[in-house]
Amino acid sequence: MIQIENLSHVYPASRKTPARKAIDGLTLTVEEGQFCILSGPNGSGKSTLFRILCGMAYPSSGTIRIGGYDLLKEPAKARAQMGVVFQSPAVDKHLSVAENLKLHADLHGLSGRDLYERTDEALGWTDLKDRQNDKVMTLSGGLARQVELAKCLLTRPRLLLLDEPTTGLDPASRRNFVDALHKIQRGRQMTVLMTSHIFSEAEDADRVAIMKGGVLLANDSPQALRGQLGREMVVVQSRNAEALETRIRMGLNISTRRHGDEIRLEETGNGDSLPLLEKLLAAYRPEIDSIAIKQPALEDVFIHLTGKTAAEIEQTGDAQ
Amino acid sequence: MIGPAFALARREFVRFMRQPQRVVGTVAQPVLFWLFLGSGFNASFHSSGMGGGSYLEYFYPGVMLMMMLFASIFSSITIIEDRDAGFLQSVLVAPVSRMAIVLGKVMGGVAIAMVQTLIFTIAAPFLGLHIGLGSLALLIVTYILSSTGFAAMGFFFAWSMRSSAGFHAIMMVFLMPLWMLSGALFPIENAPGWLHAVMSVNPVAHALVLMRGPFYMDPAQLLADSRWLTALAVTLVWCVGFLLASMARVEKRERGASL
Numbered sequence: 001m002i003q004i005e006n007l008s009h010v011y012p013a014s015r016k017t018p019a020r021k022a023i024d025g026l027t028l029t030v031e032e033g034q035f036c037i038l039s040g041p042n043g044s045g046k047s048t049l050f051r052i053l054c055g056m057a058y059p060s061s062g063t064i065r066i067g068g069y070d071l072l073k074e075p076a077k078a079r080a081q082m083g084v085v086f087q088s089p090a091v092d093k094h095l096s097v098a099e100n101l102k103l104h105a106d107l108h109g110l111s112g113r114d115l116y117e118r119t120d121e122a123l124g125w126t127d128l129k130d131r132q133n134d135k136v137m138t139l140s141g142g143l144a145r146q147v148e149l150a151k152c153l154l155t156r157p158r159l160l161l162l163d164e165p166t167t168g169l170d171p172a173s174r175r176n177f178v179d180a181l182h183k184i185q186r187g188r189q190m191t192v193l194m195t196s197h198i199f200s201e202a203e204d205a206d207r208v209a210i211m212k213g214g215v216l217l218a219n220d221s222p223q224a225l226r227g228q229l230g231r232e233m234v235v236v237q238s239r240n241a242e243a244l245e246t247r248i249r250m251g252l253n254i255s256t257r258r259h260g261d262e263i264r265l266e267e268t269g270n271g272d273s274l275p276l277l278e279k280l281l282a283a284y285r286p287e288i289d290s291i292a293i294k295q296p297a298l299e300d301v302f303i304h305l306t307g308k309t310a311a312e313i314e315q316t317g318d319a320q
Numbered sequence: 321m322i323g324p325a326f327a328l329a330r331r332e333f334v335r336f337m338r339q340p341q342r343v344v345g346t347v348a349q350p351v352l353f354w355l356f357l358g359s360g361f362n363a364s365f366h367s368s369g370m371g372g373g374s375y376l377e378y379f380y381p382g383v384m385l386m387m388m389l390f391a392s393i394f395s396s397i398t399i400i401e402d403r404d405a406g407f408l409q410s411v412l413v414a415p416v417s418r419m420a421i422v423l424g425k426v427m428g429g430v431a432i433a434m435v436q437t438l439i440f441t442i443a444a445p446f447l448g449l450h451i452g453l454g455s456l457a458l459l460i461v462t463y464i465l466s467s468t469g470f471a472a473m474g475f476f477f478a479w480s481m482r483s484s485a486g487f488h489a490i491m492m493v494f495l496m497p498l499w500m501l502s503g504a505l506f507p508i509e510n511a512p513g514w515l516h517a518v519m520s521v522n523p524v525a526h527a528l529v530l531m532r533g534p535f536y537m538d539p540a541q542l543l544a545d546s547r548w549l550t551a552l553a554v555t556l557v558w559c560v561g562f563l564l565a566s567m568a569r570v571e572k573r574e575r576g577a578s579l
Contacts, residue, residue, distance in 0.1 A: 012577040019577055051574070054413050060576030076415055084413050088406030094335050106327030107414040151410075 001159055001191040002030040002053070007062030009048050009214075022048040023059070024214035030193055030207070035185055037202040038195045040211035041306050046195045049211070050163045053193070054084045067158055083152030085162040091147050093137035097128055100136060104151045115154075122153040125180055142173030149181070160185070162194040166201065174198070199299040208298065210305055217305045222298055229296040229304055232273045234265040236280065237290040244287050251283060252276075259303060261289075266296075266304065324416040325423040332395065332428020346391050347436050354383040377447045381532045382504025384440055385466070388433050388531075389499055389524065392467045393491055395429030396474030400484045418570040422475060422563060429471035430464060437463055444535070455534040458542060462534065465555050466527035472562035479569045498524045523558045526551040 007026040013019040023045045030036045040046045051057040053064065055075050064071040069078040091100045101122070105115045123129065126146040128139075136144055145165060152160065162181075166174040178201050185192045194201075202208045202222060209219040218225060238244045241261040248263065249256050254276075257264045265276065273293045280291060294300070336342055358376040365375055402408040411421055441459070444451060451459065474491070481487045501515070502524040511519060519525050529551035533542050542548045 008579060009576040010579065012575075055573075056409070056412060057574040058576060060579050079413065080415060084410070086406055086409050088409070090406045090410035092331060092335070092407050093405070094338055095331065099331075099334070103327055103331055104410070104414075107324050107411065107416055109323065109415075 001032045001034070001067055002028070002193060003063075003065040004028045004049075005063045007049075007052070007059055007064065009045070009052060009057070009059045022214055023052075026062070026211075026214065026216055028209060028216055028219060030191060032191055033189050034206040035182065035192045035204075036194070036207040036209060037205040038193060038209045038211065039197050039199075039202060039302065040217075041197070043213075044211040044306075045214040046211050047163070050161065050195060053161055054082070055079050080155075081157060082159040082161055083155055083157035085148050085152055085160070085165050087163045087165070087167055089136075089144060089148060091136050091144065091151065093144075094135060096133050096135050097139075097147050098132040100147060101151055101154060105154055108155050110154060118154050118156070122150040125184060126150055140173070141169050142176060145169065145173070145177055146180070149177075149184075153184070156188075157190065159191045159193070162192070164195050164197075166196070166198065174201070178204075197302075199297065199302065202298050210302060212306045218301070225298060225301045226296050229266055229301060233294050233296060233300070234273055234276055234280070235292050235294050236263040236265070236288055237261055238263065238287050239289060240287055244284060247284065248280070252279065257304070259307070264300075264303075266300075321417045321420045321423070324414070325420040325427060328411070328421065328424025329427035329431060332398065332425065333431045335398070336395070336428075336432045343435075346387070346394075346432075347439060350383045350387040350390075350436075351440065353386070354379060358383075373448075377449065378507075379505070380443070380447055380449070381528060381535065382499075382502070384437055385502060385504055385524070385528050385531055386499055387436050387440060388463065388467050388527075389470050389495060391433035391436050392429045392470035393474035393495060395432050396425060396471060396478040397484050397487050399425060399475065399478045400481055400487060403482075412570075419563075419567050421570050422472070422566045425475050426468055426471040426563070426566075429474065430467040433467040433471070434460075434463060437467075449535045451535060452538070454539040455537075458539050459531070459534040462527075462530040462555075465552075465559060466530060469523070469527070469555055469559040469562060472559060472566055475566045476562050476569065479566065498522060501525065502528045504528060523554055526554040526558075530555055 005027050007023055008021070009023040011017075011020045011022055026045070026049070038046050038049070048057070052059050053066075053071070055071065055078075058072065064078075066078040067081045069081075071078040092103070095103065098119075101119055102115075105111065105118075110118065123132070126143075126149075128143060128146055128150065131139065131143070136147055139147070148165070165181075166177055169177065181192065181194075182204060184190070196202060205222060207219060208222055208225055210217045218228075220228075236244070236248075238261060241258055241263055245256050245258045245263050248254070248265075254265060257266060277291060277293060281288065354376075358379040361379070362375040399408070402411075477490065478487055481490075501519045501522050503519065508516060508519045508525065529547060533545070533548045533551075537545065537548075
């Protein structure tokens with residue numbers, strides 16, 4: 001559905017800032033009907049990629065095909081197949097739900113009975129049935145997001161692009177939104193590409209692509225990605241992690257990774273974790289604050305690949 | 321192109337009507353301006369360039385122009401809000417012509433300006449300005465035309481601005497002189513030479529000529545009057561120019577630097 005080949009994007013130099021390469025020779029394919037999550041730390045190029053995909057920016061080089069059409073040469077045909085949900089609300093909050101849908105339909109040339117049927121279909125899954133005449137600003141964050149998605153579904157897109165759609169929602173609304181999205185995606189056999197750095201959202205996806213510094217670090221199923229890390233790992237917390245890491249590495253002759261005051265022993269074979277933990281406690285007990293055996297989650301894969309913890313990513317927020 | 325443009329214009333209008341403060345403010349301000357300044361000057365000033373009427377009468381089309389100018393220009397300010405809020409993105413990715421995006425905003429602004437100016441037109445008979453149906457029709461055409469030109473100009477400047485406070489500041493510096501030198505406050509004919517020159521190249525002055533005309537001349541006379549026709553041509557050029565320039569701005573996409 002999406003074939004991106006050798007895509008590069010360089011932000012031109014201005015008086016104050018030098019030119020910056022945001023995407024560097026990216027090649028990525030999303031198959032028809034897949035639910036793909038695109039993740040990466042801030043500045044990884046995922047927002048730039050999103051802007052290029054929805055036609056708001058022309059890349060420096062490379063090709064993109066959407067459903068068989070070249071996005072750069074036949075933008076109208078390529079874009080006709082997609083619906084876009086932006087991170088910032090793209091509905092008018094002074095208008096009612098119904099007025100927003102009507103406006104979106106007018107912009108996409110839908111009218112008459114066609115529109116009537118599609119409005120029912122687009123709202124079918126939402127909790128908005130009784131609130132169609134309410135202004136969007138009176139709705140909760142979760143419901144406002146549903147309007148956003150319903151609006152995009154009016155045009156029956158084959159491809160849905162979503163840019164961190166759950167930003168600002170509480171965990172329950174976030175869960176609801178993603179669950180509904182999965183249901184819709186399966187029901188209508190749509191392809192979905194969604195950027196996110198909330199890993200609980202990625203666990204149910206078909207593919208997870210991870211970007212950093214404008215290049216693709218990984219693109220695989222969540223299971224396969226977790227598999228990359230072995231089955232288990234030992235995580236040690238210490239106030240003096242830097243010194244301890246060196247000593248563990250020298251003393252036990254195994255590879256380690258450190259993120260702040262956390263040391264990770266990721267290349268632990270199955271069943272080796274417990275003996276390793278005992279060994280560590282015996283040798284370094286005074287310097288260890290806590291120690292645990294952990295099953296790898298997607299978040300750990302992300303940390304492994306990008307060298308950043310989720311907390312660090314959440315902290316900086318998304319600048320774009 | 322027309323369908324989406326109308327849909328966008330309708331949105332502007334609905335939003336305007338849902339903010340009663342905006343409606344009251346934009347109608348009341350010029351009316352107060354007119355009543356206070358006009359009545360004050362009425363007793364003290366009388367000039368040969370004004371014809372036989374009172375200052376209140378002379379000032380009347382000038383205030384109408386101010387209403388039109390400000391209502392049209394400041395309706396474009398909503399682009400800045402639309403961009404901030406995120407609404408603009410969904411319009412930009414929709415498969416609509418870029419001219420429809422410009423026209424949507426501009427027609428919305430024109431509709432808003434029209435409501436106000438038409439309300440104000442009710443005052444005309446009380447000033448002894450009796451206009452026939454033909455003149456009224458011409459008057460409405462001139463309203464639409466000049467309002468389109470002003471709204472398109474507002475769009476052109478607002479497009480690249482990131483704060484509405486900045487837009488206000490720039491527009492005040494820019495609009496006030498345009499209006500003051502349009503012949504709204506004092507007749508062009510009596511101004512000193514240099515001011516006369518500045519005033520005659522001011523497009524807003526031409527819009528005022530256009531607007532003042534129907535109150536004093538029949539449609540047949542107007543359509544034969546070279547001064548009025550020149551003003552019509554200038555205003556048309558100004559409209560089309562700013563519409564096209566605005567479209568070019570909307571069309572411009574961010575481009576990656578070449579490798």
